[in-house]
Amino acid sequence: MRKPRIVVLGAGYGGLMTVTRLQKQLSTNEAEVILINKNDYHYETTWLHEASAGTLHHDRVRYDIKDVVNTSKVNFLQATVDDIKVEEKKVVTSQGEVEFDYLVVALGAESETFGIQGLHEHAFMISNINSARQIREHIELQFATYKNEEVKKDERLTIVVGGAGFTGIEFLGELGNRVPELCKEYDIDPSKVRIVCVEAAPMILPGFDPELVKYARxxxxxxxVEFHIGTPLKEAKADSVLISKGEDEVEEIKAGTIVWAAGVRGNRIIEKAGIENMRARVKINKDLRAPGHDNIFIIGDCSLMINEETERPYPPTAQIAMQQGEVCARNIAALLHGKDPLEEFTPDLKGTVCSLGEDDAIGVVYGRKLTGTKASFMKKVVDNRALYMVGGPSLVFKKGKFKFF
Ligand code: FAD
Known part of the structure; x- marks a missing residue:
């Protein structure tokens, strides 16, 4: 008889956590585990703003999947997932079809552009290693080109960031550190450079403590950084953005770099597979399964869970994705061992820390507000903890952040 086959899609926070726990909890006789991911490496999505700004090399942000996955227990398939045939229990990939008995969808998020014209064509998105590398190189090319052109185009040195949520603010913090370095490297007067943040909401970092928001701004x-708050971005063009200044007034900001960091949705594969969703995120049951699909678990940014206290969805975070991964592995093992009902997932939120660059941050940790170097220290502790949870001390020594002050 064929062993039950567990297929995990995505080697991000949720997927790797599931697989590293499954490899501990199940013996090879009990089940076959297959991990499918686009690349043969994992990247720390939460560090991509640093690679994008150029404050951290992209190789520091990624590590090989085989470094944390026990290949005698887990088969790794490097492939792009193209579709899920839910009824037929098959995943369609660039390397062919893979059958499953249990499926874990952990394919992460994609940028949401809300239909704003020109964003797909002219803006960069902080999505993965490739896009981060491209943003860093594009900014550097603008500085190098400026220095070498006869007729100087000052707007080349303007960087517009759309969005003052978590990702936008963390990226702006890194740019604030990187731009002075670039000015030195390319002999450019810093006053020529503009870093502009455009945000439609009336404040930056919605949901954060107002005192900390004030500190961050x-x-x-x-x-x-120049802030244009309560100012929707209307359109992106090849060399500018149009922003709304009141009912009928539109202002054009000329820019050499446009980065869109103002929203995420789930993975399009969810929509394609026909699983009921809201912006490609599935409102999952408490045991992490998709409603009506007893063999499909959805975790991380592809899942949607309502916080019963606030009646609003939990924000998509690595913290939640990793905790879901642990419960998901336990629930799959329970199903294989014939145990029911399954464990219900409740996020255990320890806090949130938002970086403002190498040496500064804001955060609330175990209910305590932190700013400055203390918060920045905590951010690095959080980053190192994520490595430890997946790969133990050896991964922390290899990839961890140890420059605390
Ligand atoms: P991911 O970790 O993104 O992994 C998805 C994986 O699926 C990737 O390996 C990808 O390559 C793979 N994949 C995608 N599509 C396919 C396909 N079609 N075929 C095969 N493989 C595919 N959260 C926090 O908690 N704290 C933070 O400080 C924080 N900072 C952030 C900073 C930035 C710049 C960004 C962008 C996000 C940040 N987040 C933070 C959010 C956090 O990164 C996400 O919530 C988290 O990554 C979600 O984990 P996941 O497992 O769902 O997806």
Missing amino acids: AALEKKG
Whole structure:
């Protein structure tokens, strides 16, 4: 008789956590585990703003999947997932079809552009290693080109960031550190450079403590960031963005780099597979399964869970994706061992820390507000903890962040 086959899609936070727990909890006689991921490496999505700004090399942000996955227990397939045939229990990939008995969908998020014209064509998105590398190189090319052109185009040195949520603010913090380095490297007067943040909402970092938000805004303004808050971005063009300034007024900001960091949705594969969803995220049952699909678990940014206290969805975070991965592995093992009902997942939120660059941050950890170097230290602890949870001390020594002050 064929062993039950568990197929995990995506080697991000949720997927790797599931697989590394399954390889501990199940013997090879009990089940076959297959991990499918586009690349043969995992990247720390939460560090991509650093690789994008160029403050951290992209190789520091990724590690080989085989370094954390026991290949005698887990078969790794490097392939792109193209579709899920739910009824036929098959995954369609660039390397052929893979049958499953149990499926874990952990394919992460994609950028949401809300139908804004020109964003897909002219804006960069902080999505993966390739896009991060491209943003870093594009910014550097703008600086190098500026220095070498006869008739100087100052707008080349303007970087527009759409979105003042978590990702946008963390990226702006890194730019605030990187731009002075680039100015030195390319002999450019820093006053020529503009870092502009455009945000439709009436405040930056919605949902964060107002006192910390005030601190973050002041810190970024000190690093030269200009904020246009309550200002929707209407359109992106090849060399500018149009922003709304009141009912009928539109202002054009000329820019050499446009980065869109203002929203995420789930993975399009969810929509294609025909699983009921909201913006490609599945409102999952408490045991992490997709409603009506007893053999399909959806975790991480592809899942949607309502916080019963606030009646709003939990924000998609690595913290939740990893915790879901642990419960998902336990629930699959329970199903194989004939145990029912399954464990219900409740996020255990320890806090949130938002980086404002190498040496500054804001955060609330175990209910305590932190700013400055203390918060920045905590951010690195959080980053190192994520490595430890997946790959133990050896991964922390290899990839961890140890420059605390
Ligand atoms: P991911 O970790 O993104 O992994 C998805 C995996 O699926 C990737 O390996 C990808 O290559 C693979 N994949 C995707 N499509 C396919 C396909 N078709 N075929 C095969 N493989 C595929 N959260 C926090 O908790 N704290 C933070 O400080 C924080 N900072 C952030 C900073 C930035 C710049 C960004 C972008 C996000 C940040 N987040 C943070 C959010 C966090 O990164 C996500 O919530 C988390 O990555 C979700 O984990 P996941 O497992 O769902 O997806």
